[in-house]
Amino acid sequence: MMQLARLVLLATAFAVATFALGWWAVPLVAAGYAAITTAQRGSAILSGVAAMLGWGALLAITASRGPVGTLAAELGGVLQLRPIGVYAVTIAFPGLLAISAAVVARALASRRS
Amino acid sequence: MAARPSPITTALAAVVLACALYLGFVPIRSGPALGPFLDPAHGVWAVATRANLPENQAAKIPGLRAPVDVRFDDRGVPHVFATNLEDAYRAIGWVHARDRLFEMEIQTRAVAGTLSELVGKRAVELDREARAMGLAWGAERTYRLADSTSPSSRGIRAYAEGVNAYIDQMSASDLPLEYRLLSAKPMRWKPQYSAYLLSRMGLTLAYSDGELRRARVEALIGKLATDALFPSNSPIQEPIQPNGQHAPRFDFAKLPPPQPADSSKLAVANDLDRAAARFASATGGEGDFALGSNNWAVSPKRTAAGFALLEGDPHLSLSMPSVWYEEQLVVPDTVDAYGVGFVGAPFIAIGFNRDVAWTETNTAADVADYYIETVDNDSHPANYKLDGAWKPLEVRIETVRDRAGAALATDTIYHTHRGPMLRAGKLWVSRRWTVLEPNDVNGVFEHAAMARSSADIFKAFDSYTTPAQNVLTADRGGHIAIRSTGHYPIRPKTAPRGDVLIDGSTSANDWQGWWPLADYPQSIDPAQGYLASNNQQPKDPKVDPRYFGWDWPDPWRAMRINALLRADSAVTPDAMRRFQTDPVSERTKIFVRAFTEAVDSAPAPRDSALTHAAKILAAWDQRFTTDNEVAVLYTAALDELTRRTWDELVIPGATSNDRPRGAATPSATMLTELLSDPKSPWWDDRSTRNVVEDRDMILRASLLAGYRRVIKQYGEPGAAWRWGYVRYANIHHLLRIPALSRLSIPMQSGPGTLNPSGGDGTAGSSWRMVVELGPEVRAWGTYPGGQSGNPASKRYDDRLAKWQAGQLDTLRFPHRAADLSGRTLSSTLTLTPEHQP
Numbered sequence A: 001m002m003q004l005a006r007l008v009l010l011a012t013a014f015a016v017a018t019f020a021l022g023w024w025a026v027p028l029v030a031a032g033y034a035a036i037t038t039a040q041r042g043s044a045i046l047s048g049v050a051a052m053l054g055w056g057a058l059l060a061i062t063a064s065r066g067p068v069g070t071l072a073a074e075l076g077g078v079l080q081l082r083p084i085g086v087y088a089v090t091i092a093f094p095g096l097l098a099i100s101a102a103v104v105a106r107a108l109a110s111r112r113s
Numbered sequence B: 001m002a003a004r005p006s007p008i009t010t011a012l013a014a015v016v017l018a019c020a021l022y023l024g025f026v027p028i029r030s031g032p033a034l035g036p037f038l039d040p041a042h043g044v045w046a047v048a049t050r051a052n053l054p055e056n057q058a059a060k061i062p063g064l065r066a067p068v069d070v071r072f073d074d075r076g077v078p079h080v081f082a083t084n085l086e087d088a089y090r091a092i093g094w095v096h097a098r099d100r101l102f103e104m105e106i107q108t109r110a111v112a113g114t115l116s117e118l119v120g121k122r123a124v125e126l127d128r129e130a131r132a133m134g135l136a137w138g139a140e141r142t143y144r145l146a147d148s149t150s151p152s153s154r155g156i157r158a159y160a161e162g163v164n165a166y167i168d169q170m171s172a173s174d175l176p177l178e179y180r181l182l183s184a185k186p187m188r189w190k191p192q193y194s195a196y197l198l199s200r201m202g203l204t205l206a207y208s209d210g211e212l213r214r215a216r217v218e219a220l221i222g223k224l225a226t227d228a229l230f231p232s233n234s235p236i237q238e239p240i241q242p243n244g245q246h247a248p249r250f251d252f253a254k255l256p257p258p259q260p261a262d263s264s265k266l267a268v269a270n271d272l273d274r275a276a277a278r279f280a281s282a283t284g285g286e287g288d289f290a291l292g293s294n295n296w297a298v299s300p301k302r303t304a305a306g307f308a309l310l311e312g313d314p315h316l317s318l319s320m321p322s323v324w325y326e327e328q329l330v331v332p333d334t335v336d337a338y339g340v341g342f343v344g345a346p347f348i349a350i351g352f353n354r355d356v357a358w359t360e361t362n363t364a365a366d367v368a369d370y371y372i373e374t375v376d377n378d379s380h381p382a383n384y385k386l387d388g389a390w391k392p393l394e395v396r397i398e399t400v401r402d403r404a405g406a407a408l409a410t411d412t413i414y415h416t417h418r419g420p421m422l423r424a425g426k427l428w429v430s431r432r433w434t435v436l437e438p439n440d441v442n443g444v445f446e447h448a449a450m451a452r453s454s455a456d457i458f459k460a461f462d463s464y465t466t467p468a469q470n471v472l473t474a475d476r477g478g479h480i481a482i483r484s485t486g487h488y489p490i491r492p493k494t495a496p497r498g499d500v501l502i503d504g505s506t507s508a509n510d511w512q513g514w515w516p517l518a519d520y521p522q523s524i525d526p527a528q529g530y531l532a533s534n535n536q537q538p539k540d541p542k543v544d545p546r547y548f549g550w551d552w553p554d555p556w557r558a559m560r561i562n563a564l565l566r567a568d569s570a571v572t573p574d575a576m577r578r579f580q581t582d583p584v585s586e587r588t589k590i591f592v593r594a595f596t597e598a599v600d601s602a603p604a605p606r607d608s609a610l611t612h613a614a615k616i617l618a619a620w621d622q623r624f625t626t627d628n629e630v631a632v633l634y635t636a637a638l639d640e641l642t643r644r645t646w647d648e649l650v651i652p653g654a655t656s657n658d659r660p661r662g663a664a665t666p667s668a669t670m671l672t673e674l675l676s677d678p679k680s681p682w683w684d685d686r687s688t689r690n691v692v693e694d695r696d697m698i699l700r701a702s703l704l705a706g707y708r709r710v711i712k713q714y715g716e717p718g719a720a721w722r723w724g725y726v727r728y729a730n731i732h733h734l735l736r737i738p739a740l741s742r743l744s745i746p747m748q749s750g751p752g753t754l755n756p757s758g759g760d761g762t763a764g765s766s767w768r769m770v771v772e773l774g775p776e777v778r779a780w781g782t783y784p785g786g787q788s789g790n791p792a793s794k795r796y797d798d799r800l801a802k803w804q805a806g807q808l809d810t811l812r813f814p815h816r817a818a819d820l821s822g823r824t825l826s827s828t829l830t831l832t833p834e835h836q837p
Helices: A002-021 A025-036 A043-064 A068-079 A083-112 B007-025 B034-038 B085-112 B121-133 B135-145 B151-169 B177-182 B193-206 B210-221 B223-229 B263-277 B441-449 B454-463 B556-567 B573-580 B586-600 B608-618 B631-645 B668-675 B695-714 B800-805
Strands: B056-061 B068-073 B078-081 B294-298 B308-313 B315-317 B324-331 B335-342 B350-352 B356-362 B368-373 B383-386 B389-392 B394-401 B407-415 B421-424 B427-433 B469-475 B480-485 B522-524 B530-533 B728-733 B742-746 B763-765 B768-773 B778-782 B825-833
Touching: A002 A025, A002 A043, A002 A083, A025 A043, A025 A083, A025 B007, A043 A068, A043 A083, A068 A083, A083 B007, A083 B034, B007 B034, B056 B085, B056 B151, B068 B085, B078 B085, B085 B121, B085 B135, B085 B151, B085 B177, B085 B193, B085 B324, B085 B335, B085 B825, B121 B135, B121 B394, B121 B407, B135 B193, B151 B193, B151 B441, B193 B335, B193 B441, B210 B223, B210 B263, B210 B368, B263 B421, B263 B427, B294 B356, B294 B469, B294 B480, B294 B556, B294 B573, B308 B356, B308 B469, B308 B573, B335 B441, B350 B768, B356 B454, B356 B768, B407 B421, B441 B454, B454 B469, B454 B480, B469 B530, B469 B768, B480 B530, B530 B556, B556 B586, B573 B768, B573 B778, B586 B608, B586 B631, B586 B668, B586 B695, B608 B631, B608 B695, B631 B668, B631 B695, B742 B800
Parallel strands: B056 B825, B078 B324
Antiparallel strands: B068 B078, B068 B825, B294 B308, B294 B530, B308 B768, B315 B763, B324 B335, B335 B350, B350 B356, B356 B469, B368 B427, B383 B389, B394 B407, B421 B427, B469 B480, B480 B522, B728 B742, B768 B778
């Protein structure tokens, strides 16, 4: 239960930070979270999943305000991907950023301690 | 305490992080950086949030004098209700920018030669061509010389204010898709860009380099034959200005035989041709380009309802989004007009108001001449010779840059008093072209929108200069009128005609002014009860023999619409609509008969394939409908006939794969003229030895070759030959991105039909309109694409299906803002002055 609450809170943090600051807030949030949770196992994975959820939530909000499906189809054509591929790239990107940033931050934090 | 990540895991994560950050921050080639692009809040996904029109929107515009109410109807058309004209232009500038910002920028850059700053090195050659053409140079001069207090100057400044107000207020989510793909930001809009746009239309509609290309034709077949094959008067006369005839007149004569090629002239001619080819991409390429605008009007005595009817059907290069934007501008007691305007300018170019309608087709008159100049230095000239004295050349240094400002190419452009020079081998040739002359075309359209009658439309167009247009008008008083309007040069009687290269060393060969208005081809309320123009030669040379141009577009469309209008004495708006995509070509009737008669006259034994092909052709209904299964055979046979007949014009050394293979291709009217001379030496196929072919032999060989070609390409006769599989429209996105284009659209159209098609299908009907000038004006229209430039919007291509089917929408023409409500209203935009709460 605690883990789920953490996931939701972290996903919210990713979404809010992205909305307020931009995409580059993702590695910052992930690194910050990793730095303060060095004692927890799996925090990098949690960051990655939360980042994907956070961006997924933002995408869902965007979809409620316009035809995201049509856009995905057009973008898929431009990028030579299937529409699902465009969604996948969008969701995977913050996950990759968050996990890698969390691992690096955790390694650095552990070294200091 | 949890385990610290292993060094390998950490190193791997660091590499992944570095790569992800690099892709996130750094654009790859000319593509976007992934971070801001994929951001689901402000990145490319936000484009979807701007796809639908907001139910209510409000914005402030600096300089606005009073609030403006903009109502978007259920077709996404803005109806602008303002209290003064300049506010209306500010509002339409804001709206254009919101719906078509990228289009406005890219077409401006295409004229300015700054595309490379947006899309990178791949546009360098296009930019160099545009700068060498001098379009932006001419537009800047027009803007500089214009009276800054004139209504049109104030209008384009107000429009720029509206555009820039939108740009300044844009949020990150408002950035159009194309800017995101290119990692670019919009440029600010300058008032003179509206003049750039008209220069671009001049390039599309009034550019000609035939004089340069004609030299090579002359070197191949001699002057006499060249003059005959590319005449200044069409051999089929169906002029715009009625000549009292009730049928086309065929002025056929025997074509002089080709002379042997003159190799001494060929080298220079090739240089001239290469110089012309340099501008091929800027001018639409060298392919079979099917531009063919139509307009016609019917007087009340020949309409079912007893009201004048007008049709406008301009054909242009097609693009997604369209060059047109539909709009209504209302300023009480000043203007209440509806129609289409170009995005990039605030005026309605084709449309109607409560009293009168107007539309244009292109007048293909000769408004550009080329002069061979004598310069003091072949490589780096500083002076040119005029009347025995050296005159300094105006020098323009043009540097094409990338987005970072780095120089990609630098060219020196030299100008004589006539215009920019181009280099053709050792020759320097200057061009005088009406499109580069100062003009006030925007002001003309402003006045047209305020006209109360057809006479007012003529008056508004009195000062119209370029590109020359056949302006057709009809009014509620029942009048119809047409005039081929624009600046036409008066050439000295002692100078060569405008269709050849002219000696530039003497000012005696310079233009001496412009034709007076009274001499323009024109007609008001003709006895025949209708008027039509289809780019054909406007005036019968028997009425006025003066040189007006050459190599006129074929009159097949004019022959067809005149035949349809002659046959219908109770024309309805729906008939006008049907005529727009009429599938019949007058040309087809002539050539189908020629092919079948040639086969009938063939000596026995006849080739069975040839007999079968002739049988198919003879049974054809001669309609270019999408389900037609014979049109493909006819076009292939005609293509073979054209190629085989004009083999004298094949460039020495050209292979069958070369494009172009011939120095030029005479029009189909010349081929028609040749049909009347069965033994002409032009029929001889020079690739066959010891045989001299005549007309019927070539017709048979062409039909057989066409038949075999079609079978090879599409299989046996039947469903695979459907015209819809063969001929279609291709509407490319402005960046030619296939996914954002609308390609392979089957069309009811064919060569020589009122909805002509040809080549790569990239040109076609850009706007179709029918207006009934009754007590309450009614109108119908559509264009390919939609009002929005946003590919995620349903308004991006919502008109395509009807356009393809030849259907029209009813145009809403409200008197008051309140007339649009409920289901007819899709969005409201309220624009207020910047300092108004």
